[in-house]
Amino acid sequence: MKNVYLHSAVSISAQNTFDSDGFLEDIISVSGSTVPAKYPNYRDYISSSASRRMATGVKMGVSAATKALQRAQLGQPDAIITGTGMGCIEDTEKFLNTIIDNNEEFLTPTSFIQSTHNTVGAQIALGLKCKAYNNTYVHAAVSFESALMDAQLVLQQEEARHVLVGGVDELGSEIITHMRHMEDANANGIQVPFGEGASFFVVSSEAKSNAIQLVDMAVCSTVSENTIQQKLNDFLIKNEIQASAIDVLISGRNGDAFDSYYNNVSTELENATELHYKHLIGEFYTASSFGLWTAYEILNRQDIPKDLIYKGEEKSEIKYILLYNQFKGRDHSFILLKR
Amino acid sequence: MGVAITGMGIISAIGHSVAESKTSLLASKSGIGTLKHIQTKHSGLIKVGEISLSNADLTIQLQLPEDHNYTRTGLLGLFAAKAALKDANINAISQYRTGFISATTVGGMDMTELYLKQFATDPEAQKYIQSHHAGDSTQKIADALNIIEFVTTISTACSSAANAIMLGARLIKARKLDRVVVGGTDALSKFTINGFKTLMIQSDELCAPFDADRKGLNLGEAAAYLVLESDKVIVKEQKTVLAYLSGYGNANDAFHQTASSENGEGAFLAMKKALKLADLNPEHIDYINAHGTATPNNDFSESIALQRVFGNHIPDFSSTKSFTGHTLAAAGVVEAVFSIIALREQTIFPNLNFKTAMPETGLQPVTSVVKKEVQHILSNSFGFGGNCSTLIFSKS
């Protein structure tokens, strides 16, 4: 079976991750209900004639995708696969409100057209004139992981050699307010702001020197707190790796009651330094794609920014990173990377 | 040979089961009519393929508690997915690694559009905040069926379910799953009715795919699922195979956000890829279940693509959207079910309401029920964003 490698990683987030060559050096502290991403200068990546209809998520997605392709020195991918939890919620809310406000009259098509979940993937394809495989996953906290798994499958089944894969979500304004309200009504609710962002990657079956390997991944809908360790062990055994070999665990902690899952996984990995990241970028359905971006940077740079450390020490040599994410005790995912 | 299909379930405007769908198809009986369940200004100006059961009816039939927060998309999906598992004789779901892949475009929109302005204050409405996102209906169905492994949702507009079927096949081939329920569900909503109205592609008459004077599409709602199983399970459980998914292809037209290209490039590429994967030549295809939405743009573009793939020997083809309306994310699997019925019955179904061939191509779809030998069927699903997918089903 073909190996899968990461050739590039690019992230737009609430931190200076897109325009900076540094790696989470000047941390912006985030707090409150929601935190928007630091938007790049879109004009560098999208023509004004193309961007005039684009909402935030589409612009972030297209910009991050463009830069990910540039970094991998890839003109045309063989597949474009995106994940988005809430989809194009800005245009969805806009069209919905026009229906309500205008009582179904004088509605214009643009926000409806741009509200479909596959808009980001479609606009990337349109911009590149890329006629290749194109797919969009929209399953809450495994939206990005589903996209990555599809990328792994099309590479392994030799339907593609280079795949552009990414996760993107935009805040919108109305639904997110209600979601926050519900969350805040719960004392054990999510303790970080809701956020947004876009992280894109080129994954490939071609080995490059010093390439980061995506060893394997697993996605599982339902696991109990008591069986998550078993799931982890099954995953590690399948990939013939000892728990003690994992140098770094990147967890999706968001401070809610379900962080206990992370505790249980962390306990199993005796030598791992545990990192977290949602306190820096907020929680959203595709936030875990930012986690993968940090993993890529850490393996490449062999350096862990101190603001990421949740538990344990900085390491001098990092070979294996395991990412684990879940949302409210559902939608669990493991991603194993190796340098 | 491809990936084995061992069960299917469906609910659409032409029937609440595979058997009812078959009866309607064989009788050339369309389910398109006047909108009943949704309050909209446009109800007099459109025709729709609506499912007769109300949400309350579905709640009772599915034996759900009255205070549930299923949206219509979820209710329809659960109805069809349960039927698919039953059809495949699956009782003990945890016996094998089982996944669930569902497609939707509207997700929980049918409730969001009703309650958006009550979310802030009305506790009764608040239960639908969490059901807005597209993954919610999928998750509820998976939970109700006790599917706990890989569960995901696909949304690529009108090609969504075809892509769900495709992913299922890949997961079986990769041995990541032994069994996977694949398909899609989309309820009618005020959002989509108004959306398609802004595009001016909804007909006020019964849709007439591939007709020279076609005026546009009729929206529909449906849910349908297939059960795919690995060869290992088929042998071990001595399962009856309904048909095989022998090929699939996905390509992007990369031409325009909504319109299809003049040369049908995306459609052409998707069909070519599917034929290649199935290791079939164009002349092996006995029937095509076309995307055929009855919009001027799609049917022209698809016709050109058909001519490019099949030359002067275009197989018998029809669009069954003249029966069900365009069921958006569900269309790919609804038409997969119809294709499998066609293989089982050795019968192909008509393209209703067709009178005159379009002058640009002169293509004539099948207009009556025809008994014939059918070994391989090609089914097309194309969507906004240039997403084009083709599936090929072969006789077991």
Next chain:
Amino acid sequence: MNELRQELKEKIIEQLNLEEFTVADIADDDVLFGDGLGLDSIDALELIVMLDKDYGIQLTDPKEGKEIFKSVAVLADYITERRAK
């Protein structure tokens, strides 16, 4: 007449979010679609709604737009002849 043309240019820029254009950039006879201003079929649908909402002119077939939206001058003439608002 000139006022209407001016008004239409403003509306086109605003409605279609043509950020890089000003009213001065659009000549009365400039071709709006295709190679001209670069508008497409989605813009045509936007303009059809504008005709209905602001001038009370209803088009039922989007194909009619092709001629009507040829240029600002043609559009202004069309509106002047038929406006109900």
